[in-house]
Amino acid sequence: MSLRQSLGIVLQVKDYGDSDKIVTLYTLEHGKIVLIAKGAKRSKIRFVNKLELFSLLSVLFAPNRHSSLMRLDQAELLDSFPRLRENYALYAAASLLCELVLHWTREHDSDAELFRLLGWGIEGLALAEGAVHRRIIFFHVKMLEILGYRPDLTGCLDCGLLGGPGILYRFSSLRNGLVCSRCQPQATGNNSSPLSIQTIQLLRKVQDMEQDKLARLHFSPAALREAIDLLKRHDNHLLQREVQSWNFLG
Template structure:
């Protein structure tokens, strides 16, 4: 029998009475388990296997399946406020979907687990900034996983902030290309990024979690940052992250 802390990333029905649950755990990374009888449970799993809930779990290898067997789940935090507000529910769903698609099974990362819990707690705060939390989480997640976008300057000339120069992000090259170098550039070039957006994303890359309130995005910078991260996901994952389409 093994145990650990976990966030619910995905739940699917399986047969008449079971559920397949994908969790991101502190101790084991992403794991997939079968919860036998969960659809009919009156005690063990009732109201526990819900998206983005924080659980303490007990599980074991199954004798009859390649899936591990979820035996017990204690609900530590269901984040009820996230379930009372559509925008925050979608934001929390997006964070979980990002971790679901960006991570591999049994690849443990304590920093990413704690970042996810911190972001869910931040979204649940009455005054928490939704888009700012999403952007900050996404930027930090990319750092942890080794996909940090290069925003230090144009990949070809190295400059940033020259007057009259437009900057775009190349998803193929993972960095900025300026309008002077773009005619000779190769690779997928996305929408323009303002200097303000670039500087804010760079601050987010280096900022500690506890200082998030110092990060202020204008509506235009928010739109640019979200569009960039969405495109970056689609390119590197080679699939769409569905929750992006529901985010206002």
């Protein structure tokens, strides 16, 4: 069977046996794919320093008629983003972006927009464009949009209103939207996160703004905490698993 070529970003690398590696990529043309790199642990030329987390590669691989595990034939390193490996906070953030795509996507379900978003997120971190947590929020909100899980932040799911003196809001992952204290005074628990009006308005702007304009938005420390908590809880609820990289963020 003829080889296929694609651009790909490394999402995960695992050792396999004494000499091989299993590499998961998110690719432009084929979505998430899993490849076996034969002899990669002993390679001194073909794969050396290439199969590293969040590296951008151009790969040649051979499809497998009997398995989703395909053979990686060649890999050309286009960018290793070395700055991310020199700074713990940047490394943890880039690892989170890759883990999110790893868990939120299915194999061979391609989405060019998601591929470009992942590249934008990793490159932005490598260039140190803006605060780390802000870049994570931007990426995560846009990722949910692309995948069809846009949270409803337009108003309370019950009364439809947003704002008002003394009204508190929580985001319900069960309902994928806001609930207010007027409609649900007891809306608490592991599947809801408190949100201020400021944070809600900022997240709505992230949803609606183009990527190249997001740097204009500024989050207060409180808004950052609320937004990160919402996204982390939302992941745990919808994925039904813990995204480990959240635990390594400062």
